[in-house]
Amino acid sequence: MNHPAVGVVGAGVMGVSLAQSLTAAGIDTVLHDSDPRQRATAERRASAAARLARLSGSRAGAERPGRLTVTGELAALADCGLVIENVIEDPEVKERVHRALDEVLAPRAVVAVNTSAVPVSGLALATGHPERMVGAHFMNPVGASTMVEVVRTPYTAAWALHGLEELLGRLGKETVVVEDRAGFVINRCLMMFISEAAALVDDGVATPQQVDRLFRGCLGHRTGPLRTADLIGIDTIVHTLDVLRGHYGPERFTPLPPCSGWPPKAGSAARADRASTTTRTGRPHDQSRGADGARGPGGTGPDPVRGRALPLPLRRRPRLPRSRTPADRRPVGLAGGGRADRPPGAPLRGPGARPRPGGRQLRLPRRHHRLRGPEAAGMITELAPELAAEFTDRPTAARALGALVPRAYGGLELGYAGYGEVNRTVAERSPSRQSLLTVHGMVCRALVRWGSARQRDEYLPRLADGSLLGAFALSEEAAGSDVRRIATTAREVPGGWVLDGRKRWVTFGQEAGVFLVFARTGTRDLAVLVRRDDPGVHLQPAPRTSGLRDAKLAELVLRECRVPADRLLGRPGAALSHIAADALTLGRLCVAFGAWGLAGAALSAALHRSIERHQFDGPLHRLQLVRGLLADAAVAVDSAQLLCRRAATALDEGDEWALGHVLTAKLGASRAATAAAAAAAQLHGAAGLAEGSRVDRFVQDARVFEVIEGNTQLLQDLIADQALARFRDHAARALPSTGPEGHHVG
Known part of the structure; x- marks a missing residue:
């Protein structure tokens, strides 16, 4: 060009x-x-x-x-x-x-x-x-x-x-x-280097010259971190750290106080080429461009918390006890983000948040954001029923299928909260159809996040308009909850890969046109896009399950299935740890919202039955034990609502504990569906046990929600891990540092 x-x-x-x-x-x-x-x-x-x-x-x-x-x-x-x-x-x-x-x-x-x-x-x-x-x-x-x-x-x-x-x-x-992530690679890593180097000098561990000399001599760096900071400009570093802190949390990215011998005094390389300008508040200050090309206030700058001028860098970040081991560190969530212990009512920082003086948040205009959080719950009220009606009547032309796809590819670009509400509304009518939204959305999500530009251009427009359905092919005979046991193999050949294996319980596999298949090549795992019409692809209906009977389950058999190299999604070795894990998080959120939708429908059926059905000279709802049954079901449904919306908001806002919230929502909502369905069946009596009745479908479908995308026992194990990690994190931050003889310091 x-x-x-x-x-x-x-x-x-x-x-x-x-x-x-x-x-x-x-x-x-x-x-x-x-x-x-x-x-x-x-x-x-x-x-x-x-x-x-x-x-x-x-x-x-x-x-x-x-x-x-x-x-x-x-x-x-x-x-x-x-x-x-x-x-x-x-x-x-x-x-x-x-x-x-x-x-x-x-x-x-x-x-x-x-x-x-x-x-x-x-x-x-x-x-x-x-x-x-x-x-x-x-x-x-x-x-x-x-x-x-x-x-x-x-x-x-x-x-x-x-x-x-x-x-x-x-x-x-x-x-x-x-x-695209805040700070990208260079500054996300470099800012940590510089911040820790300044901390070492501040602690008296070494002088600035010694720190830089060690980096040059031991690591082969051309310049040390503090010399690099001098060249960039301390003002630019503080500005960059403010941006990163807004996205990844203050305990990772917060400027340190001035330390002995650093930052450099006026007259050093840091002063290079500064031109006078004026801030938005009308106060003049210097601006410069440093080694990374950023321009920011020079010399002193406004404190992003209090809005007053302080020597730069500004504040010391909270330190964790030095005795913590890697096993004690909290797991990183899907997108990083705000602190888990933020004050009640404090805004979560997300991709649209920008720090400004006074500690207040500036956000992009709403039209530039995906629907997210509690805001999305209200905005989706009218959209969700419309999408659900289209989806259940004409699934191959439904806008709901493109709800997660960016607008540039013809989708609606809803956030997690908006997509969850659509899943809930569809599940109220047909949990089987909602399962298509789950797996189709997982494929869309994988392509948006991990696909190449060519893959996105080729598949996302068709996935968005419903002319192409996607399916998620991970489970096998020996690989259920333990996905590391997948036996499908991928053999690299000139120009592509040859796949052999059998995938089971592929939701809507009977109708899907493209499958996201996970396989092994030697000791590495990989994710490949397989088309329905590829040579070596054989599809056969799977045994029909008692719940989600219309989920079109299929077995996908691959025999010498050859796919071109450009169908590889991501890189080998990251398929299970990144692509599958990310997709399963979305899948669990969709199942949670679907279970909440089913629970709400079952509760409505139970309430209607308690009003319409008369026994013992009055309606059922006048009986005390029946009222207890209704109350328990109502509490379960309300709990599912709160858990689901909290999880969706956490994902949209990049909360570091979002993964734990999703797991909790999936477990709580699936249990709520089971409880509400049981209440409806109990109140309907024999009529609720009739095979094929609406209440019978509630009971059978609710049972499936406790199995798919991680069964109850697996979720309990994962949630326990999250709870322990979160407790350790809070405890580590709460404990003061101790001196060599155990005395408290500071």
Whole structure:
């Protein structure tokens, strides 16, 4: 992809460095900035760099340098095939810039976001073309680094990713493509290095020079963490840590206090190229761009908690006792996130949260978010019955099947809470149909999170509109709760894989068009997309179960089934630990909401029976023991509601204990379904035991909910692990540090 010109938005230190590297490679560049002073500074720096290159006789890359145009009009970028957005690290400012770019750029123009920590997905959803957005984390100066961290969002199209990689290749840069998470890879790791190095100096373990010397001599780093921090700028580090703290919790990412000999005093490398600007509050402070390209307040900055200026870094993070062993550390949830011991009523931090002075939260506008949490429960009230009616009447054309798929691929892009409500509403009418939502959603989720851009482009639009049904093929004869015992094998051959094995109890396998199959190759496990029409695929109906009788269960037999290499999902070795675990968490949440829906329907049937049925000169509900039965069922249903919504909110908000909440919701809701169904059957008497009656279906379906996606005993074991880990975590934080003789310190 040859770009006639490349645009750069933002003429700060990093913007000028990018423009210089582009023109040195022979690429015509348009550098935009709305501030005339910044434009004048950029022109002076570019001229000085060009003059220095002529005097030194150095030329990087191209015989003829590209032409540089500095402008204050966004319309000048209209003919650019690729634009690199490089403005201040403020999501609100970035959103405004990208919405403005939408109005001037061609639909197929690639937009690269140069950011240090802010997730690109939220910015992509603020535009009308999320498919062209891709992250590019440049190091400063651009010419000194040989690699760029490229960030792919769930919406990034293959052509956009390819366009950026081709441009970076022309600049002589290698690329590593990572998924979109706050801080990505470099800063998520680097900030921990720097924070811990400062802690060591603060504790008197070593001097800054000793820390850096050890990193250079023992680990082969070119610079130590504190020298790197000096080059980046302490202001930028604090800003980045604030962003990371908002996403992953304060105990992992909180700046440390100033320590002896560090941070460096004014006059060191950290002061390089600072330009005066003004904050949103009207107070002037310095801004700089450091080694990672981020721009932030220099010198001193506003305390994100109290809003007043303090020397940077700001605060010490809470320390855990040093005696803790790895086994005592809490398990990481699906997405990381807020602390489990947050104060009652405190907002959970999620992907849309941004810290600002005063400790308050700024969130992206609602239209940029997936439906989530308690908010989703209300917003879905009208949507869920409509989706459920479509789904149960016309399952292959239902919008509900695309509820988890991003809008860029034709889906509704509901969050966990919204999708859960749809599952509940469908289960009230047909638990069997709800089971299709479960497995189909698991396949969609796996593709969105782990699929390549090509896989997402090929499968997600058809999965979203229901023209293609997905099924989850994990269980085998010897691999039920213990998925490590899967015996299906995958043999690598030129151009692909050959699969052999038998998968059992594949929900809606009789109708699915694509299967997410888990297999083993040697000591590694892998996940592969297998199509119904692939050679070597044999499907046969499985024995019909007493519950969920319309779930279309099938056995999937693979005999020398050859699939191309591009059907591999994720990487070998991560199939069970990452792809299956993530999908099963969604599956358990869907089953929990489905069980809650069934429990609610069964309770309604029991209440109706207690009112309509008269015995002993009055309705059944006047009898004391019947009232006790109804009360127990009502408490169980209300408990299921609270557990399910808490679990969905935890997943949407990235709570670190979300996994435990999902397990608890699945166990509690399935038990509630059993209790409510039993109450309905008891009150219906013989009529409730008639085979095929609605109440009989409640009883049989509820029994299945206690088995699928992890039976009750397995869940009890997992929940106990979570409870113990959480207790250890709370106890470790509550205990004060002790001195060498056991005396309390501090």
